[in-house]
Amino acid sequence: MTERLADVSQRIGTTRQLGAVVNAMRGIAGARAQQSRALLPAVRAFAEIAARAIGQARLLEAPGTAAASRTQATGKPGLLVFGAEQGFAGAFVEQVLDAAEAGFGDAHVFLVGTRSAVLAAQRQLAVDWHGELPSRASAIPDTATLIVDALYAYLGQAGAVPIAMVYPVWTVGRGVAVTRRALLPFDPKAFPVAAGTAGPLTNLPAADLIARLGQEYVFAQVCEAALEAFAAENEARMATMAAAKTNIDSKLTTLQALERRIRQEEVTAEVVELAAGARARN
Template sequence: MSDRLAGIARRIETVRQLGAVVNAIRGIAAQRAQQARALLPAIRSYAETAGRAIGQAQLLARDPSGATLRPGWPDKGGLILFGAEQGFAGAFPEQLIDAIEPDMASHHVLLIGSRVASIATERGLRADWTASLPSKADGLPGLAAAIVDALYDYLGDAGPVPIAMAYPVWTPGHGTGIVRVSLLPLDLPAFPPARSGIPPLTNLPPAQLIGDLTAEYVFARICEAAAEAFAAENEARMRTMAAARTHIASQREALALEERLTRQDEITAEVVELAAGARIRAIS
């Protein structure tokens, strides 16, 4: 085999190995996305249960005039930002920073995802608290608990300020979009009391009961955002790897064609050389 053919063979083997790596990454991403999707129904049911309980508890927290007791909230606050943990996830980490960058300087930012944190640092943006997305979906509740602890530490210092969340959501056929929602203060009218209008029996003061239920609801919503971000990152990685696999297949076809043409050229050259040698011997 000539040096040129040997070089092409090495390139074909390199591309084949790269294809195997891409397929492995795509398979892992698909498994992780599926795991996160499987968690979302239970997380949403948990949040809905906490929300219904808050609605029922409001029957205990009304003044004689019938107005719901609600705290005042100054016009400042925090932002929980979920992004990507690793690379090969498309452009959505940059899109997320683009969407939130104008607000980062004026908010207390809790930033989740090493990749998006790196992009923020490159742009000179500051995050007050950072954390990594777990490598497996079963680590999401632990992450949510850590975020809640950091959030309450901030609220303990800043007082009752509004909190918002921004996170990516993957939609089939549309790709990744950035969702921004208000987390605190709760919009209590959005949690209507039970139709019966009968206050629940409880041994807790109404304010404490609503506060405890709010903590459960906030934890559930943060879990949901973390699961959505985890799924979106892996769905985006699957799409990126699918595009890479298509490109690799094209490279392999091009190299296979180049190998066949090179082999044909070498065979032709050998035939011409043999024919020339035979002619010289015939003349002599």
């Protein structure tokens, strides 16, 4: 009986330690999700500013100016997929990859996220470029720079092929939803001319100015997608850890009840032994 009680006590201690680890992981994920949410408004504001600037720069275009000729497309379309960097996020990794998997066969795939890259390899999906999501939201712009450089390097080889983004978005109460949107080629005509305003003062030709502003806009779009993916992964991890904590608390309650019952059985056994001894003496 004593050995059984010691075993249960040890299991209770181990379960409590596991609960502490789960709580720590949940707290870290919550802090990271909050950091990314705090940065998203600034990134979106930057994208809006770039979009307005492109509209103003279009005022400098000479009437009837033909669009610059693009390099003929010779390669596959590009597909930029933002997945998960780490595990312990439930079905989140599979959800994102399931949504993007259909496009892998016909595309030059850029996959961001180490855990997603492992899962893609297990599914024997071809990945042409792989990057990592950082552990801090503040490092997302550096990651976006690497991604944009890789995209433009591929466009230099493949020509003006279309590139789409696939990334997860977390909504409170509804969980994760996977979004797909076009990223490239950049089309200035998609930005309305800023009517009623004067054109900006610049020493650059209008086409060069618009092209540079377009690069800033694309960079902002990649930053936003990366932040959404970073936030979604950590929100999913928080939900997974919350479910794990509920299970751990239930298990701990069961073990504590078992410990009390064993202790009671030990007390009862001791009382029976004492009574038996008293009867034997009498």
